[in-house]
Amino acid sequence: MKRGLLALVALLSACSAGPDFHRPEPPPVHAYSTQASPGQNLVLGAAIPARWWEVFHSPELNQLVRQALAANPNIAAARAALIVAQENVAAQRSGFWPQASAGFTPTRQEIGGNLSSPLYSPANPFSLHTAQVSVSYTPDVFGGARRQVESAEAQAEFQGYELEAARQSLAANVVVAAVQEASLRGQIAATEALIALQEKTLEIARRQLALGAISDAGVAAQEAVLAQDHALLPSLRKQLAQNRDLLTALAGAFPDQELAATFDLAHLAFPQELPLSLPSTLVERRPDVRAAEALAHATCAQIGVADANRLPQFSIDANLGSVATHLADLFKSGGGLWSLAGNVTQPLFDAGALGHRKSAAVAALDQVQAQYRATVVAAFQNVADCLHALQQDEETLRATSAASQASRRSLELARRQHELGDLSTLALLGYEQNEQLATLALVQAHASRLADTAALYQALGG
Numbered sequence: 001m002k003r004g005l006l007a008l009v010a011l012l013s014a015c016s017a018g019p020d021f022h023r024p025e026p027p028p029v030h031a032y033s034t035q036a037s038p039g040q041n042l043v044l045g046a047a048i049p050a051r052w053w054e055v056f057h058s059p060e061l062n063q064l065v066r067q068a069l070a071a072n073p074n075i076a077a078a079r080a081a082l083i084v085a086q087e088n089v090a091a092q093r094s095g096f097w098p099q100a101s102a103g104f105t106p107t108r109q110e111i112g113g114n115l116s117s118p119l120y121s122p123a124n125p126f127s128l129h130t131a132q133v134s135v136s137y138t139p140d141v142f143g144g145a146r147r148q149v150e151s152a153e154a155q156a157e158f159q160g161y162e163l164e165a166a167r168q169s170l171a172a173n174v175v176v177a178a179v180q181e182a183s184l185r186g187q188i189a190a191t192e193a194l195i196a197l198q199e200k201t202l203e204i205a206r207r208q209l210a211l212g213a214i215s216d217a218g219v220a221a222q223e224a225v226l227a228q229d230h231a232l233l234p235s236l237r238k239q240l241a242q243n244r245d246l247l248t249a250l251a252g253a254f255p256d257q258e259l260a261a262t263f264d265l266a267h268l269a270f271p272q273e274l275p276l277s278l279p280s281t282l283v284e285r286r287p288d289v290r291a292a293e294a295l296a297h298a299t300c301a302q303i304g305v306a307d308a309n310r311l312p313q314f315s316i317d318a319n320l321g322s323v324a325t326h327l328a329d330l331f332k333s334g335g336g337l338w339s340l341a342g343n344v345t346q347p348l349f350d351a352g353a354l355g356h357r358k359s360a361a362v363a364a365l366d367q368v369q370a371q372y373r374a375t376v377v378a379a380f381q382n383v384a385d386c387l388h389a390l391q392q393d394e395e396t397l398r399a400t401s402a403a404s405q406a407s408r409r410s411l412e413l414a415r416r417q418h419e420l421g422d423l424s425t426l427a428l429l430g431y432e433q434n435e436q437l438a439t440l441a442l443v444q445a446h447a448s449r450l451a452d453t454a455a456l457y458q459a460l461g462g
Contacts, residue, residue: 016143017311018304021297027376029279033384046275052457053175057269060261061178064251068174069167071252078163085156092152095145098137105130129330132321144308147301154298161291168287170250172458176451177247182263183447184240190440191232194433198226201429265446274453277460285461286379292372299368306358312346386456393449400445407438
């Protein structure tokens with residue numbers, strides 16, 4: 001019978017209340033979109049490098065990302081949150097072990113004569129010294145403590161994925177801000193060159209007006225065009241200054257701590273091939289999806305905690321010590337004391353509180369599972385959006401490159417005609433302005449493609 005009792009206790013200890021968590025199956029999806037598909041630069045199933053920003057081959061960008069990952073306070077906060085969660089796991093695991101404490105209680109007291117024993121009446125008042133060690137243990141019979149530890153471990157996993165998501169988001173933000181700076185510098189340079197050409201055109205138009213070759217309307221039209229382009233520069237320069245402030249803040253520095261690195265499109269290479277993970281593996285790589293899964297795991301374990309709270313609770317308490325009227329006699333023979341007690345508590349009536357807590361835990365699991373599905377759907381949408389953007393970027397870049405080449409050829413022919421006297425200086429300036437406008441469009445298209453490339457790496461999990 002004794003062996004049977006021990007076997008029953010062991011069996012109960014091996015059981016955990018509540019449902020076991022099972023990882024969600026990957027969605028049965030074979031493509032990210034019905035339209036977007038791997039193009040000539042996309043390699044389906046290729047490995048995604050951990051330091052994906054190095055594909056742009058910019059030492060300055062690599063250094064800035066490293067600086068941001070090391071100094072950005074949001075990363076430090078996420079790392080501290082992970083440590084908090086890990087320490088909470090360690091603290092929760094301590095519940096598996098007996099808890100012991102030592103105490104010493106010196107007292108000075110007097111007993112009334114009518115309360116003392118008629119056979120023995122010690123001198124009043126007297127001192128009493130009590131030293132004891134107390135041990136308490138709560139067996140995890142129904143697995144409530146194990147479920148609590150399981151929930152805490154899942155919370156630590158959640159914080160770990162949150163840290164990874166913060167790192168990936170920060171790296172992507174740094175890359176996109178660097179590309180934006182390069183784009184703005186290119187746009188400012190093209191706009192300044194365009195303004196210089198328009199000023200020459202206006203000067204020629206004024207000479208022609210003085211000679212009576214053109215009317216006032218022609219000069220006024222050119223002045224309006226020049227004024228419009230002049231108005232573009234302050235906005236572009238403001239955006240550049242604010243973008244520099246953003247880069248400085250991402251790097252964990254203050255606005256007066258100017259960054260040494262500057263970026264231009266000529267020093268940001270576009271990768272020849274882009275990896276595209278399989279749809280079935282996207283849920284494994286995306287930290288936001290894994291974080292949502294960990295949160296569902298933690299919530300599922302709380303159902304077990306709620307179940308265990310409705311079952312009998314067992315505890316064992318023991319005390320061992322010594323008592324004496326003089327401190328020197330505290331641990332001498334005759335002063336020992338001990339006690340051993342077991343306790344079983346079964347909730348009988350709580351006005352339905354424990355049942356409602358169980359129902360709330362089940363509803364919370366339904367909630368986080370729905371949030372997990374929403375996160376997965378958003379992840380696939382994110383990748384599909386990036387693929388569509390890259391497809392359009394490819395077409396736009398192809399068209400703007402062709403336009404730029406055509407403008408350059410036209411300008412070369414116009415310069416030859418001007419040298420031969422077959423083309424006026426005013427007409428030549430018009431060709432040069434068209435070439436600068438084409439350059440401005442090419443800068444914007446190139447920057448858009450680089451930014452969407454960074455977005456794709458982030459969407460795939462980095």
